[in-house]
Amino acid sequence: EIVLTQSPDTLSLSPGERATLSCRASQSISSKYLAWYQQKFGQTPKLLIFGASTRSTGIPDRFSGSGSGTDFTLTISRLEPEDFAVYYCQQYGSSPYTFGQGTKLDIK
Amino acid sequence: QVQLVESGGGVVQPGRSLRLSCEASGFTFSAYAMHWVRQAPGKGLEWVAVISDDGSNEYYVDSVKGRFTFSRDNSKNTVYMQMNSLRVEDTAVYYCARALKAAAGLPFHWGQGTLVTVSA
Numbered sequence: 001e002i003v004l005t006q007s008p009d010t011l012s013l014s015p016g017e018r019a020t021l022s023c024r025a026s027q028s029i030s031s032k033y034l035a036w037y038q039q040k041f042g043q044t045p046k047l048l049i050f051g052a053s054t055r056s057t058g059i060p061d062r063f064s065g066s067g068s069g070t071d072f073t074l075t076i077s078r079l080e081p082e083d084f085a086v087y088y089c090q091q092y093g094s095s096p097y098t099f100g101q102g103t104k105l106d107i108k
Numbered sequence: 109q110v111q112l113v114e115s116g117g118g119v120v121q122p123g124r125s126l127r128l129s130c131e132a133s134g135f136t137f138s139a140y141a142m143h144w145v146r147q148a149p150g151k152g153l154e155w156v157a158v159i160s161d162d163g164s165n166e167y168y169v170d171s172v173k174g175r176f177t178f179s180r181d182n183s184k185n186t187v188y189m190q191m192n193s194l195r196v197e198d199t200a201v202y203y204c205a206r207a208l209k210a211a212a213g214l215p216f217h218w219g220q221g222t223l224v225t226v227s228a
Contacts, residue, residue: 001170035214037153044203044218045145045153050211088153092213095167097143099153 002027002091004100012108019076021103023089028069033093036065036074039102040085048087049074081107110134112204112219119225120194128189130204130219138162138182141212144189146200147221156202158213159187172198194226 003026013019023034032052037045047056049065052072062077076083084107089100116128130142144156157168157178166178177190187204201223205215 033211033213039153044220045215047208047214047216050208050214056216086152090153090155090214092211095158095213096169097155097158097213099145099155102152 001096002029002094002098004089004091004098006087006089006100006103008103009101010104010106012106013079014108015079015081017079019079019083019105021074021087021105023067023072023074023100025070025072025091029091030093032068033091034065034067034072035090035092037088037090038085039088045088110206110217112206112217114202114204114219114222117202117222117224119227121228122194122196122226124194125190125192126194126224128191128202128204128222128224130187132185132187132206135206137185140209141207142180142187143205143207143215144178145203145205145215145218147203148197148200154200155215157189158207160212191224194224196226198224199226200224
C-alpha cells in the first residue's frame with residue numbers, strides 16, 4: 001500500500017498570499033497518477049488536479065500541480081477567500097487508491 | 109448532468125449488515141468504473157473500493173476485504189455495497205463516485221453521501 005503524507009497539517013495564510021502544499025509518497029507513483037481534491041466544510045470533495053499537473057474542468061489557473069516520483073506539490077498562486085478549505089492528495093496508480101490525511105488551509 | 113444518489117445508510121449494531129445503493133444518471137453508466145469512498149466524522153477521506161465498468165473486477169482496501177462486497181447492475185444504473193460484520197470503525201459518510209473515463213482509479217464525480225453509523 002502506498003502511504004501519502006501531506007504537509008503541513010494546517011497552513012494559515014491571508015488572501016492574496018501564495019500557498020504551497022506538499023504530498024509525499026512512501027513509494028514512487030507510476031505515471032504521475034496523483035490527484036488533488038478540495039473539500040469545503042459540509043461539501044463533497046472537488047477534483048482540482050489529476051495526472052499530477054492537469055487542471056480539472058473549470059478549475060482556475062491559480063491552482064497548479066507539480067512533481068513526480070514520490071514528491072508532489074499543489075500551489076495556489078494568490079489565495080482567494082473561497083480557497084480556504086481542506087486539500088487532499090490521492091494516488092490512483094495502484095490499488096488501494098490511498099488518500100493523504102489532508103492539509104487544512106485556513107485564514108490567518 | 110451527472111447525478112449520483114446514495115441510499116441505504118442508517119444506524120446498525122456492530123456485527124450486523126447493511127446494503128448501500130447508488131443510482132446514477134446523466135451518463136452512460138456501463139462505460140465507467142465506480143468507487144466508494146468514506147469519511148468518518150471529522151476525519152479525512154478513505155478510499156474503500158472500486159468496481160470495473162462491466163463489474164468483472166473489484167478492488168478493496170484491506171480493512172473491508174472479506175466483509176464488504178461491491179457489485180453493480182448496469183441495467184439499473186446502480187451500484188451496491190453489501191457491508192457485513194460491521195464494526196464501530198466503519199462509521200462514516202459513504203460517497204459513491206464515478207471514475208474519470210481515462211483513469212479508472214480516479215474518483216471524479218461524487219454523490220452527496222449516505223451516513224452509516226455502527227453503534228451498540
